[in-house]
Amino acid sequence: MHSQKIGSATCLHKHGIIVYMTTSAGCYVAAVDECPPPSSAMATDSNIPVETPPLKLTEEIRRLVEQLAAYNHEAWLKERLAQGWKPGPHRDDERKENPCLVPYAELSEEEKQLNRATALETIRAILGLGYAVTGPQGEPLMADNDSRQVLQDTLYQIRKNPKLTVADLRRIWEQHSPTVWAQSVDLYRRAVDAALRLGEAFLAFDISAEGLQTFKDDLRLTQLQALALARTGATRRANAILDQLRQSGHQDEETLGILARTHKDFYTMAGDPEERQKHLRISFDLYYTSYQRNRGYYSGINAATTGYMAGEKEIARQVAQEVSDLCERTLEHLPPDSDERYWLEATLAEAAIILGDFSKAEQHYRHATAIGGDKLAVLSRTRAQARLLLENITGNPNLLDHCFQMPRMVVFSGHMFDRPDRKQCRFPLWLEGPAKAALARRLEAMQAQIGFCSLACGGDLLFAEAMLERGGEINIALPFNQRDFRKCSVDIIPGRDFGARFERVLAAAATVTVLSEHGNANDGAAFDYCNRALNGMALLKGRFFGLDVVPLALWNGQAGDGMGGTHSFVEFWQRRGAPVEIIRLNELLEKNSPPPDWDNPSLAPAALPEIPAPLAPQEIKAMLFADIVGFTRLTEIQVVPFVQHFLGQVADLMQSLPHQPIHKNTWGDAVCCVFDTVRDAGVFALRLRDLVRGTDWSRYDLPHELNIRIALHAGPVFACYDPVLGKLTYNGAHVNRTARIEPVAEEGQIYASQAFAALATAEGVAEFTCDYVGTKQLAKKYGAIPVFLVRATS
Numbered sequence: 001m002h003s004q005k006i007g008s009a010t011c012l013h014k015h016g017i018i019v020y021m022t023t024s025a026g027c028y029v030a031a032v033d034e035c036p037p038p039s040s041a042m043a044t045d046s047n048i049p050v051e052t053p054p055l056k057l058t059e060e061i062r063r064l065v066e067q068l069a070a071y072n073h074e075a076w077l078k079e080r081l082a083q084g085w086k087p088g089p090h091r092d093d094e095r096k097e098n099p100c101l102v103p104y105a106e107l108s109e110e111e112k113q114l115n116r117a118t119a120l121e122t123i124r125a126i127l128g129l130g131y132a133v134t135g136p137q138g139e140p141l142m143a144d145n146d147s148r149q150v151l152q153d154t155l156y157q158i159r160k161n162p163k164l165t166v167a168d169l170r171r172i173w174e175q176h177s178p179t180v181w182a183q184s185v186d187l188y189r190r191a192v193d194a195a196l197r198l199g200e201a202f203l204a205f206d207i208s209a210e211g212l213q214t215f216k217d218d219l220r221l222t223q224l225q226a227l228a229l230a231r232t233g234a235t236r237r238a239n240a241i242l243d244q245l246r247q248s249g250h251q252d253e254e255t256l257g258i259l260a261r262t263h264k265d266f267y268t269m270a271g272d273p274e275e276r277q278k279h280l281r282i283s284f285d286l287y288y289t290s291y292q293r294n295r296g297y298y299s300g301i302n303a304a305t306t307g308y309m310a311g312e313k314e315i316a317r318q319v320a321q322e323v324s325d326l327c328e329r330t331l332e333h334l335p336p337d338s339d340e341r342y343w344l345e346a347t348l349a350e351a352a353i354i355l356g357d358f359s360k361a362e363q364h365y366r367h368a369t370a371i372g373g374d375k376l377a378v379l380s381r382t383r384a385q386a387r388l389l390l391e392n393i394t395g396n397p398n399l400l401d402h403c404f405q406m407p408r409m410v411v412f413s414g415h416m417f418d419r420p421d422r423k424q425c426r427f428p429l430w431l432e433g434p435a436k437a438a439l440a441r442r443l444e445a446m447q448a449q450i451g452f453c454s455l456a457c458g459g460d461l462l463f464a465e466a467m468l469e470r471g472g473e474i475n476i477a478l479p480f481n482q483r484d485f486r487k488c489s490v491d492i493i494p495g496r497d498f499g500a501r502f503e504r505v506l507a508a509a510a511t512v513t514v515l516s517e518h519g520n521a522n523d524g525a526a527f528d529y530c531n532r533a534l535n536g537m538a539l540l541k542g543r544f545f546g547l548d549v550v551p552l553a554l555w556n557g558q559a560g561d562g563m564g565g566t567h568s569f570v571e572f573w574q575r576r577g578a579p580v581e582i583i584r585l586n587e588l589l590e591k592n593s594p595p596p597d598w599d600n601p602s603l604a605p606a607a608l609p610e611i612p613a614p615l616a617p618q619e620i621k622a623m624l625f626a627d628i629v630g631f632t633r634l635t636e637i638q639v640v641p642f643v644q645h646f647l648g649q650v651a652d653l654m655q656s657l658p659h660q661p662i663h664k665n666t667w668g669d670a671v672c673c674v675f676d677t678v679r680d681a682g683v684f685a686l687r688l689r690d691l692v693r694g695t696d697w698s699r700y701d702l703p704h705e706l707n708i709r710i711a712l713h714a715g716p717v718f719a720c721y722d723p724v725l726g727k728l729t730y731n732g733a734h735v736n737r738t739a740r741i742e743p744v745a746e747e748g749q750i751y752a753s754q755a756f757a758a759l760a761t762a763e764g765v766a767e768f769t770c771d772y773v774g775t776k777q778l779a780k781k782y783g784a785i786p787v788f789l790v791r792a793t794s
Contacts (some may be wrong), residue, residue: 061123065179068119069112070104077101088632090747095633109784110213110776113178117214120182151184158190166198166473166510173207185215192224199377199545201231202786206775219245223254230258231544232772234789235265253294257302260286264306268388277310284310288319297323297330301347304354305385309392320354323347342372346382353389358399361386365403376449379404380545407449409547410467411538413531413569414459414554415585419492426556427458427585429493430594435459435554438583439466446550446581448472452538454479454530455505456489457498459554459566464505475511477537479530479564480519482506513537515755516715518733525618525716527564529755532620535572536758543761551578556585576764618716621662621730622681622756623738624673626688629707629747631669638702642669645700653691657684663730672739674730678714678760682768685710685750686792693748711742712752712790714759740778741787750790751776757788768792 088097188211195204208225229238242259263283270276287303300323308316327344349364383404391397415427451467452475453460467474490502519526542549551573560567659680661673675681698704715734722729745751757770770788
């Protein structure tokens with residue numbers, strides 16, 4: 001062991017572990033039963049397992065963890081710089097470049113978290129080796145009942161709360177402390193499992209991603225992450241993870257079962273008949289191998305299903321009968337309140353279908369739905385499996401749909417309450433009671449359980465409250481930040497508590513999406529953008545659950561005051577050919593009168609919030625940023641061939657497009673384009689990626705390994721004439737956001753924002769799909785956003 005001084009921290013190196021001690025926190029490490037810090041270190045056997053206890057995670061400990069993380073990074077940075085390494089856009093061992101060679105404060109949150117996890121484990125290892133860590137006042141920073149209680153309470157909330165909602169789980173996740181959770185892999189496992197049971201595969205992936213930063217080799221957490229990816233539609237990524245597990249020797253039912261599921265997904269996705277049959281056969285072989293090894297009813301029923309579909313009907317019937325007998329025996333010994341009863345009943349139903357007994361299948365499906373009728377994600381998957389079987393056996397996939405009472409997913413738009421200075425009456429405040437009652441009746445008739453809306457003062461607020469009152473889930477989209485939105489769309493009538501009601505709904509919402517951090521209430525593009533994105537987000541979730549999305553409007557049947565209102569919402573769904581449920585405000589006005597004692601609120605115009613009009617209106621556009629991987633390795637004499645051949649081929653590709661970019665620019669190795677639609681941007685991104693991948697650049701004396709990263713986003717931007725360039729350009733926060741997404745994209749991949757994915761879904765784009773990647777910390781401290789992988793459809 002040796003030590004060196006770095007700033008105010010002493011750094012001890014031993015067996016590859018770096019431990020820092022700093023007087024700024026007033027902390028030191030001491031062997032138990034000793035008072036002063038030891039002058040020499042005691043050698044230990046690095047092969048002895050260390051039992052690492054939980055910590056009392058006070059603010060002092062959190063501060064110490066942060067300091068250790070920073071010092072650890074700075075020491076590594078200093079060492080690397082001394083070895084001749086330098087900052088670069090990507091890690092390149094040959095050129096000695098690494099993007100993390102920056103001060104700790106400039107690291108992404110994801111990189112900081114890795115350093116924090118290492119620091120926390122170092123402290124825990126010190127304690128486990130018999131040392132004590134004391135604070136500035138001499139207090140021990142060790143395990144105690146407080147930290148254990150936090151873990152136990154959180155586990156109890158996740159495991160034992162039978163009415164755990166998506167909003168509850170999101171609140172737990174948003175408020176969690178990574179340093180607390182890093183003490184328990186079981187907590188991560190339970191949280192991911194709960195998210196999957198609630199149908200929140202995106203959230204499940206995010207939780208698993210953080211957990212695997214600390215518990216890198218945990219099998220169960222890796223399996224759950226793969227399952228989350230499979231359920232978001234990122235089948236290829238899930239397949240790669242699981243195939244690697246299998247090649248590493250894991251032959252358990254869970255690994256083989258989820259891997260087989262990915263091939264079953266490939267079967268449903270593939271357009272080529274031979275490709276479909278290949279994946280169906282692989283899926284059957286994996287399920288059947290797992291069943292023979294583990295004799296579990298999960299792998300057994302799936303082996304029977306895929307076997308029947310692959311033509312192995314005798315094996316399928318034999319396995320189905322064995323699984324049916326196993327489930328019947330298991331049911332006899334289960335307590336009445338066991339959650340496993342649902343899966344056993346659903347498995348018995350599938351076995352009955354394979355054996356040709358449809359009345360028995362109906363009976364078991366009804367038993368299953370009686371047990372798990374409030375678990376939408378579970379019911380959705382069970383119905384999808386039934387449809388797959390029935391389509392192959394009877395040709396009628398909907399034969400047993402009546403067994404599943406699926407809730408309705410509703411996306412809503414409605415008029416705001418009339419402002420006090422509104423000249424023409426549309427939705428007076430006194431009509432709130434009748435409108436609320438009409439909404440409650442319609443939602444009950446529709447059996448609505450999942451809702452999407454914005455949250456303006458009026459129909460939106462009434463709809464959200466009605467959904468929550470009936471125990472449903474509400475998802476909110478705001479056009480811009482909460483403070484400005486409240487000013488222009490909520491706090492518009494004096495003496496009313498709409499602001500408090502707005503905050504209560506936000507607190508109870510399953511998701512809150514702020515589409516633009518800054519916006520202007522007098523620019524209709526922000527509201528039009530919100531309207532379109534809201535519809536797309538509802539359709540994305542509906543596609544995930546296999547549910548139809550029902551549009552509902554509280555509308556007077558007339559054109560609105562501007563873009564993005566209820567009239568635009570109704571027109572959007574009518575263009576899609578979807579019937580719109582409408583509660584007619586004009587009819588409510590005709591049937592109701594203001595109460596005799598109604599005192600209409602008044603407000604002097606001068607007291608209305610003053611919102612400056614934008615200098616120019618915004619336009620919703622799709623944007624692409626691309627960066628060439630390997631550009632920094634070009635020699636001086638390769639720059640001209642790069643411009644001539646690489647950028648030349650990119651220019652030729654643009655010229656060949658049926659819908660060319662309305663703006664294009666380059667900066668060295670960066671390419672920026674603006675398109676009128678997300679379809680045009682996505683199609684060009686795929687063709688650009690394929691051009692770069694499929695070209696042998698060494699023919700042009702360029703590095704063979706040249707590759708590309710591409711980012712896509714869509715949002716309101718300003719069209720401006722640039723006097724320096726002498727042409728029209730596009731500017732605004734959403735242009736910046738696109739540029740911040742590109743650095744987090746994987747090499748050779750296309751990443752898109754949630755807004756881009758939502759608009760593509762809303763517009764019915766068929767050329768590509770968007771698979772969830774996870775929440776990514778954007779470059780230059782631009783925050784974290786959900787990111788999607790764009791891939792061509794088969």
